[in-house]
Structure formats: C-alpha cells, structure tokens
Amino acid sequence: MASLKLGKLPDRTPAKITITVSAALSQALNDYAALYRQTYGESETVAELIPFMLAGFLEGDRAFAKARKDGLPVARMSERSRRLPGSGSE
DSSP states (O other): OOOOSSOOOOOOOOOOOOOOOOHHHHHHHHHHHHHHHHHHSOOOOHHHHHHHHHHHHHHHOHHHHHHHHTTOOHHHHHHHHTTSTTSSOO
16 A cells, blocks of 8 residues: 555544523624624624634643643543533533
C-alpha cells in the first residue's frame, strides 16, 4: 500500500444534537447573533453560530486539550457529559 503524506480523513458526517437552554441563555444567544449581524453585516442564526462557538470554546480549553492528548478514554468522557447541565440528562 502507498504511504501518503495525507492520512485517511476523519469521519465528517455531521451529528444533530438537540439541547434545552434556559430563557436567559437563549436571550444571550439571540443578543450575540444580533451583535454578530451588527459587527459583520451578515445575519446568521443562533443554530448556525453555536457549532463555531462550541468549537472555539473546546479549542481554547487547555485542560481538555491536554486530557485528549494524554489519551482520555472517550467512553469516560461520554459518561461525564451525560451528567453535565444542559446535556439533556437532568
């Protein structure tokens, strides 16, 4: 088999996640979308902004990046995420 510099691409299938947020968080997200529109002159829905907001949050979390680098088991992360507020398990 050929040894390519580019490795096999990861799964890029989008996953739909449904969450429930507080009224205050919903208002804050709508306010952010309005400020985004005012800043960039382009209207994006909250649903369109959230994936980028989450990605930015995760990329900026050094402890999370270190844990993933150290091989944090995915199963353990999944169990923990089921207990987090807003994860739908309340």
